[in-house]
Amino acid sequence: MCLYAATGLLLVGCSSGNGGSATAPPAPAKSIFGDCGSGAEIELPCGFPAPKPQDNNPVTMAKVTLGRFLFYDRNLSFNQTQSCADCHQQDKAFTDGLPVSVGSAGGLHPRNAMSMTNVVYNSTMNWANNQIVNLEQQALAVLLNEAPVELGWSGHELVMLDRLKSPSAADYAGTALAAAPPDYPAMFAVVFPDEADPITLMTVTKALAAFGSTMISGDSEFDKEQRGEPNAMSDAAKRGRELFFGERLECFHCHGGFNFSDSVNHAGLKFTQQSFHNNALYNLDGAGLYPPDNHGLREFTLQAEDEGKFRAPTLRNIELTAPYMHDGSIATLDEVIDHYARGGRLITTGPYAGDGALNPNRSSLINGFVITANERLDLIAFLKSLTDWKFVCRDDLSDPFGNIPKNVMCP
Ligand code: HEC
Ligand code: HEC
Structure with a gap:
């Protein structure tokens, strides 16, 4: 028998050699990435290889959507002035146009903001760092970085998580979502149903990584x-x-x-x-x-x-x-x-x-x-x-808060 068939989610593996016995390990979640023309939720450009599966952080569309809000939300910096997207702006293929970046506390980063084009395929992150090898680690590094302060979470983790646990309308004043701020508690609960406390430093980095992994460009x-x-x-x-x-x-x-x-x-x-x-x-x-x-x-x-x-x-x-x-x-x-x-x-x-x-x-x-x-x-x-x-203008990669303008070439 097939326990999962009724949900329509995990049909693959139902008729496997062990007869679908109840002791069989659950099949891995179906990837949202698929070849061009496959009808997958994220179709890869024709000829592109599949990204490495992120076993510890399977990418779902709900997680990607949550990650998009977090990526663009300036409340993700301690002083509420900067989001990931202020250094990674879509109209500039997710860079900031500066020789070197400026962190939320005003400190100069020693390096130039990198494009997020196809970051899911990077074997190492950053210009010359062989220690940070995936998008989760990268997001964590940015949140906690103190030299310079980027988003400034270090020492303020609980404040930052509390902010996400009870989003206040005042924090979204002046943005396109002032009337309806993101309901993070509900979103995190859907995306991380197995977590007793779904809003943590780790789940924030996982959602950010999931969104980053969809920044795939191959239609030039x-x-x-x-x-x-x-x-x-x-x-x-x-x-x-x-x-x-x-x-x-x-x-x-x-x-x-x-x-x-x-x-x-x-x-x-x-x-x-x-x-x-x-x-x-x-x-x-x-x-x-x-x-x-x-x-x-x-x-x-x-x-x-x-x-x-x-x-x-x-x-x-x-x-x-x-x-x-x-x-x-x-x-x-x-x-x-x-x-x-x-x-x-x-x-x-x-x-x-x-x-x-x-x-x-x-x-x-x-x-x-x-x-x-x-x-x-x-x-x-x-x-x-x-x-x-197409990549530079993609709506699903754009700013839901309306802070980062679209490239003038976009329709
Ligand atoms: C030996 C390997 C190598 C070769 C050959 C090479 N590059 Fe590079 N390229 C690099 C590296 C490494 C960097 C980054 C260097 C740095 O920032 O210190 C880079 C950076 C660049 C950049 C800037 C990228 C950015 O995002 O800022 C451009 C543009 C570029 N290369 C174009 C070229 C072109 C055009 C050629 C051929 C004429 C070329 N490269 C040949 C290794 C190479
Ligand atoms: C203050 C500006 C700034 C902010 C804010 C910022 N970044 Fe970056 N980002 C950079 C710079 C600069 C680099 C290159 C760092 C290096 O090489 O040391 C970079 C590199 C990256 C890379 C690696 C790209 C590659 O090709 O290796 C990723 C991925 C990334 N950032 C994601 C994020 C995410 C996610 C956030 C929000 C959590 C974020 N960044 C916030 C400036 C910023």
Whole structure:
């Protein structure tokens, strides 16, 4: 017999070899992610692998919806001024447009806000942190971070949870939901029915992670062309694609694969690919030193050869995520090309002076190249063909409180 059939939820496994005996372990919840055309609640772009199942935090649509409210709710910061979305704004492909981010208490973050494009596929989170490997850990780190204070929960956890347990109308004044603030107690109870106390630091991070995992982008002009729409990309972008994937420029070695990054994780992978490279931005002392607070992977491994090594981030939606690099020190895509063409950045004056091209940790793939003015335009056209407007405009990823405007290109 099949205990679950009546609920219509878990038909798979009912007719398994053990006859569906009452001792059989419950089948895992059906994933909301499915291939393109599968009719799944979240259809993956065609050709994308399935995300790794999060056994400790199965993603349900109710959890995703709850996570969306939390992600956009400024009451999630202690001083009620900042939400995740203030640093990860949808109109900028979930970045903030600043060289480095500013926390809710006004402190400068040493690094540039990363795009949340396809974060569910990251094998490590952040620019160069090999310790934070999933979205739950990342959300927890942001809530508790004290250097700098991001959302400022540390030392105030009970206050923050009480705020969610009894949302007050005053806290939502001036937002689009002033008349009907989110009913968190009811939402958490539905999403976490097995928890005696459903509103905890852990359930908050789980819901945030579930929402983040739906930020999947794979519908750019480049993708459409890949799927057989011959005119989706301009001729310039197609020429730029040849350059990008060619051996003169070498970009694809580090920014290759479906997510334009060599550091990805997904279902079916035997080994997680964690990669970090030194792309020769700095060389303060001639021995490869990077500026204070930004030593890259070395901060975690304490190995000298990891000085200045960072993850090659996805280049999807790169048109919208300026300024660039871990510290926002490159303003435009044109200057990014200058950097790679020279084979490292030369800084002639100031405290960070040095020649990145002579950095001993520089990746052997960063060698410099000659590029003509037209080829440069083609490469930029290609990088812009990775913008996914559907993603940037998706309603289910947008701000229910109405604080973060939509991109002017959105319908
Ligand atoms: C003060 C601005 C700020 C706030 C608020 C903020 N972030 Fe971030 N976020 C950043 C910065 C900066 C980084 C890169 C950090 C680093 O490399 O050390 C980042 C990185 C990330 C990443 C990793 C992306 C990747 O590709 O590795 C995720 C995921 C993320 N944030 C999610 C969140 C969530 C969820 C929240 C709310 C709980 C949040 N962020 C709040 C600034 C912010
Ligand atoms: C050796 C590996 C490697 C190669 C080759 C490489 N990159 Fe990168 N790329 C990186 C790393 C690592 C970063 C982040 C570095 C940092 O912030 O310190 C990066 C950052 C970038 C960024 C900024 C991303 C952001 O979100 O700010 C762009 C744009 C970029 N690369 C484009 C290119 C292009 C175009 C090429 C080819 C000309 C190229 N890369 C070649 C490793 C590489």
